[in-house]
Amino acid sequence: MLIIERLTKTYGEKKAVDDLSLHIRPGEIYGFIGHNGAGKTTTLKSAVGILQFDEGNIIVNGTSLKDDPVKCKRQLAYIPDNPDLYEFMSGIKYLNFIADIFGIPSDVRQEKIREYADLLELTGDLAQPISAYSHGMKQKLAVISAWIHDPALILMDEPFVGLDPKASHLLKEMMREHCDKGGAIFFSTHVLEVAEKLCDKVAIIKQGRLVKAGTMEEVKGDDSLEEVFLELEAE
Amino acid sequence: MFWILLKKQASEVFKGYFYDAKKNRMRSVPAIIAWFVFFIVIMVVFLGGMFTTLALSLCAGLVSVGVGWLYFLLMSGLAVVLGAFGSIFNSYTSLYLSKDNDLLLSLPIPVRTIIAARIVNVYLLGAMYSAVVLLPTLIVYWGLFGATARTVICGILLFLIVTGFVMVLACLLGWVVAKLSRRLKNKSYITVLLTLLFIGVYYFCYFKANAFIRELILHAEIYGAKVKGKAYAFYLFGRIGEGDWVATAIYFVVMVVLLAAVWTVLTRSFLSIAVAGGTTTKVRYVEKTVKRKSEFGALLSKEFTRFTSNANYMLNSGLGILMIPALGVLLLLKGRELCAVINDAFTGRPDSGAILICTMLFMLASMTDTAAPSISLEGKSLWIPQSLPVTAKTVLRSKLSMQLILLMIPMTFTVICAAVAVPGMVAVKLLVCCIILVFAVFYSVWCMVIGVRMPVLHWTNETAPIKQSGGVMLALFGDWGLAIVFVILYLAVGYKLGAVAYLALWTVVFAAIALLLLRWLDTRGAKAFEAL
Known part of the structure; x- marks a missing residue:
C-alpha cells in the first residue's frame, strides 16, 4: 500500500530524514514513534506530497508519488498534527469542499457525513464556522474529512x-474497521500505550534514521514498548 | 515588555524584507538592502517627491501674501487624508483580531501593554503615510523661510498632532466596527459597508473641500481673513506650522485629551472584544443535498468564500468592484467634457484624452488585486491544497480566476462607458476597449505571479499578507508605474505613431506578456507553489 524507499530530506545542513525505508501493507495499522524533532512529521508530509524530498522514492499502491502525485493523493487522506482548517468555512462547507475535490456523489457524501458526524457527535455544529470550533472539534472534522x-x-x-476520551476510543475503532476492510493506516504518536494496543506494526525513528521496525512482537519482545523505546533513545 | 511587543510586530511587518519564504531561509545582505532601497524609493522618491512638488508650488505664494497658516492647514488636511487611507482599513484587525491574542493574554504581560503596542502599530502605519506629506511640507517651509528653533519645535509638534489625529480616527473606526461586528451575522459585509460609508462621507467632504481650496488659493488674502474671522479654529491650526506657541499648546492639549479618550474606550472594551466570540446565536445545521462541483469549481468557490468572509480582504483587494463601475458612470456623465479638456491641453498630441482615460483605468485596476495575497492567505492551511489530489496549476488557476471575474465584469461595463466617452474614430474606441480589457488580464496574471513569487505564509495578523507584504506593494506600485510609463511615452514620442498604432502596439505587448506569465504560472509557478 505504501512503500517508502530510502527517503532523505534535508533542511539546509540538517538531515531531517536520513535513508528511511518502510513498507505498510493493506490491513495494517502502522505506528511511527520517536522523540520530538526525530523526523516523523517530515516523513508523513513527504509521503502525502506536501514536502518535496531530496532522495528516495514513495510509492502508493504501485504509483510513484514523484511520477503521478495526483493519482497517489486520490488514494490517501492526511490529518496533520495541528488541524489548521479553512476557518472562513463552516464545518459542512469544508466537508463538501473535500467531497467535491474527491468527486464524491451528493447522495454518498450526505450519507457519510451523517454517519461520521453523528458518530463523533459533531452534527449539531456542522453549520458553525470552523473559527468557532475547539481544537478537538477541528480534529473531529479533520477525521470526518479523511474518512468521507x-x-x-x-x-x-x-x-x-485534543480528542476527548470517547472520541479517541471511536477513532481507534474507526481505524481498526478501516484496516479490517483492507485499508492501511500509518500514524505517528507519542502515546506508547495506544501504539502498543492498537498497532500491528511499529517503527521507531531517531535523528531521522530508522532504528527499529517490524511487528509489535518483533520490536518489543517481552518488554513493554515504552521500555524498548527508552532503551533505544538512551543508546 | 512594550518594546518586545513592538519589535515582534515590526518583525512581522518587515519579515518579507529579511526572510525568503520561498527558499525558507534568510535573505542575503545585498537582497535585504535592495528591498529596503525599493521601499524607500517608493515612499520617499515617488510619494514624497509628489508632495514636495505640491508644497513648492503652494508655500511661497501663500506665505508671501501673509497666509502661511493656510499652507499648513491645506497640507495637514492632505496628510490626514493619506494617513487615514493608509491605516483605517485595517485598524479593526490590527487592534483586535491578531492570532496571538490568546498567547499574549496568557503571558505575564499587562493587557494595557498589549493595547499600547497595538495602538502604536496603528499609529506607525498612519504616520508613515502622513509623513510623506508632512515632512516635505515642513522641509520646504524651513528651506524657503529659514528654520528657527520655534518653527522647528512647532513643526515637530504639528507632525505629532496630525499623526495623532489620524490614529484617533483609525482607532475609533476599529472600535465601532468591533462593537458592531460582535452582534451581527454578516460581519464582513457590515464591516465593508461601514468602512465604505465612512470613506464615502470622508471623501465627499474632501472633494467638496477641494473646490473650496482652489478658490481659496486664488483669493488667499480675502478668504484668509474670512476663515480667520469665521473659522478661527482652522486658522489657529495652520498657525502651528508658523511657530505660534499658543496655537500649538491649544491643539497639543486637545490631542492629548482625544488620545486619553480613545485610550479609555479601548482599554475598557479590549478584553471583551478580543477574547469573546460574539453574541450571535448558534446556526442550526439542517441537512440538505448539495450539488456536486467540479474540482476547479470547488476551489473557485473556496476562494470566493474566503473573499466574502473577510472584510479586510474585500476592502483592500476588492475595492475596484465598486470604484471601477463608479468611474464608468462618471465617464458617461463627464467623459466627453474631460476628453475635450485634455485634448485642448495637449494640442499636437491627438487623442490624448483616450490615452489618459486608459491610464486612469489601468491605475484603477490595482484596486482589485485578490490574486496577489491569495497564496499568503493560505497561511497554515497551505497543507490542504498541497495534500489534496489537485494539481498546483488548478489551484493557481482558481485563484487567478477569482481576480479575473472580480476585475473583468466591472471593467467590461466601464470600458463600454469609456468607449462612449472617447471622441474620434471607431478604431480608437475599439482599441480603448481592447487595451483596457487585455491590461486587466495582464494585471491579474501579474498579481498571481507575484503571489507565487513573494508569499508571506507565517503571520499572526492577516493585515500582513493583505496590506503590508512586499508582493502587494509591488502589484500596486508596479501597476501605477506601468500606467505612468504608458502615458508619458505617448506624450513624449508615442503620439508620432498615432493613437491607433500606439494603442494597438501596447495591446499586443500586454497580451504577449500576459501569455508568457501564464505559461510561467502553469509550469515553473506551479512547481514553486508545490515547493512552498
Whole structure:
C-alpha cells in the first residue's frame, strides 16, 4: 500500500530524514514513534506530497508519488498534527469542499457525513464556522474529512491530541474497521500505550534514521514498548 | 515588555524584507538592502517627491501674501487624508483580531501593554503615510523661510498632532466596527459597508473641500481673513506650522485629551472584544443535498468564500468592484467634457484624452488585486491544497480566476462607458476597449505571479499578507508605474505613431506578456507553489 524507499530530506545542513525505508501493507495499522524533532512529521508530509524530498522514492499502491502525485493523493487522506482548517468555512462547507475535490456523489457524501458526524457527535455544529470550533472539534472534522472519501491509505500525525476520551476510543475503532476492510493506516504518536494496543506494526525513528521496525512482537519482545523505546533513545 | 511587543510586530511587518519564504531561509545582505532601497524609493522618491512638488508650488505664494497658516492647514488636511487611507482599513484587525491574542493574554504581560503596542502599530502605519506629506511640507517651509528653533519645535509638534489625529480616527473606526461586528451575522459585509460609508462621507467632504481650496488659493488674502474671522479654529491650526506657541499648546492639549479618550474606550472594551466570540446565536445545521462541483469549481468557490468572509480582504483587494463601475458612470456623465479638456491641453498630441482615460483605468485596476495575497492567505492551511489530489496549476488557476471575474465584469461595463466617452474614430474606441480589457488580464496574471513569487505564509495578523507584504506593494506600485510609463511615452514620442498604432502596439505587448506569465504560472509557478 505504501512503500517508502530510502527517503532523505534535508533542511539546509540538517538531515531531517536520513535513508528511511518502510513498507505498510493493506490491513495494517502502522505506528511511527520517536522523540520530538526525530523526523516523523517530515516523513508523513513527504509521503502525502506536501514536502518535496531530496532522495528516495514513495510509492502508493504501485504509483510513484514523484511520477503521478495526483493519482497517489486520490488514494490517501492526511490529518496533520495541528488541524489548521479553512476557518472562513463552516464545518459542512469544508466537508463538501473535500467531497467535491474527491468527486464524491451528493447522495454518498450526505450519507457519510451523517454517519461520521453523528458518530463523533459533531452534527449539531456542522453549520458553525470552523473559527468557532475547539481544537478537538477541528480534529473531529479533520477525521470526518479523511474518512468521507473512503481512502485506501490514511496518514495521521498525532491524531489523538485534543480528542476527548470517547472520541479517541471511536477513532481507534474507526481505524481498526478501516484496516479490517483492507485499508492501511500509518500514524505517528507519542502515546506508547495506544501504539502498543492498537498497532500491528511499529517503527521507531531517531535523528531521522530508522532504528527499529517490524511487528509489535518483533520490536518489543517481552518488554513493554515504552521500555524498548527508552532503551533505544538512551543508546 | 512594550518594546518586545513592538519589535515582534515590526518583525512581522518587515519579515518579507529579511526572510525568503520561498527558499525558507534568510535573505542575503545585498537582497535585504535592495528591498529596503525599493521601499524607500517608493515612499520617499515617488510619494514624497509628489508632495514636495505640491508644497513648492503652494508655500511661497501663500506665505508671501501673509497666509502661511493656510499652507499648513491645506497640507495637514492632505496628510490626514493619506494617513487615514493608509491605516483605517485595517485598524479593526490590527487592534483586535491578531492570532496571538490568546498567547499574549496568557503571558505575564499587562493587557494595557498589549493595547499600547497595538495602538502604536496603528499609529506607525498612519504616520508613515502622513509623513510623506508632512515632512516635505515642513522641509520646504524651513528651506524657503529659514528654520528657527520655534518653527522647528512647532513643526515637530504639528507632525505629532496630525499623526495623532489620524490614529484617533483609525482607532475609533476599529472600535465601532468591533462593537458592531460582535452582534451581527454578516460581519464582513457590515464591516465593508461601514468602512465604505465612512470613506464615502470622508471623501465627499474632501472633494467638496477641494473646490473650496482652489478658490481659496486664488483669493488667499480675502478668504484668509474670512476663515480667520469665521473659522478661527482652522486658522489657529495652520498657525502651528508658523511657530505660534499658543496655537500649538491649544491643539497639543486637545490631542492629548482625544488620545486619553480613545485610550479609555479601548482599554475598557479590549478584553471583551478580543477574547469573546460574539453574541450571535448558534446556526442550526439542517441537512440538505448539495450539488456536486467540479474540482476547479470547488476551489473557485473556496476562494470566493474566503473573499466574502473577510472584510479586510474585500476592502483592500476588492475595492475596484465598486470604484471601477463608479468611474464608468462618471465617464458617461463627464467623459466627453474631460476628453475635450485634455485634448485642448495637449494640442499636437491627438487623442490624448483616450490615452489618459486608459491610464486612469489601468491605475484603477490595482484596486482589485485578490490574486496577489491569495497564496499568503493560505497561511497554515497551505497543507490542504498541497495534500489534496489537485494539481498546483488548478489551484493557481482558481485563484487567478477569482481576480479575473472580480476585475473583468466591472471593467467590461466601464470600458463600454469609456468607449462612449472617447471622441474620434471607431478604431480608437475599439482599441480603448481592447487595451483596457487585455491590461486587466495582464494585471491579474501579474498579481498571481507575484503571489507565487513573494508569499508571506507565517503571520499572526492577516493585515500582513493583505496590506503590508512586499508582493502587494509591488502589484500596486508596479501597476501605477506601468500606467505612468504608458502615458508619458505617448506624450513624449508615442503620439508620432498615432493613437491607433500606439494603442494597438501596447495591446499586443500586454497580451504577449500576459501569455508568457501564464505559461510561467502553469509550469515553473506551479512547481514553486508545490515547493512552498
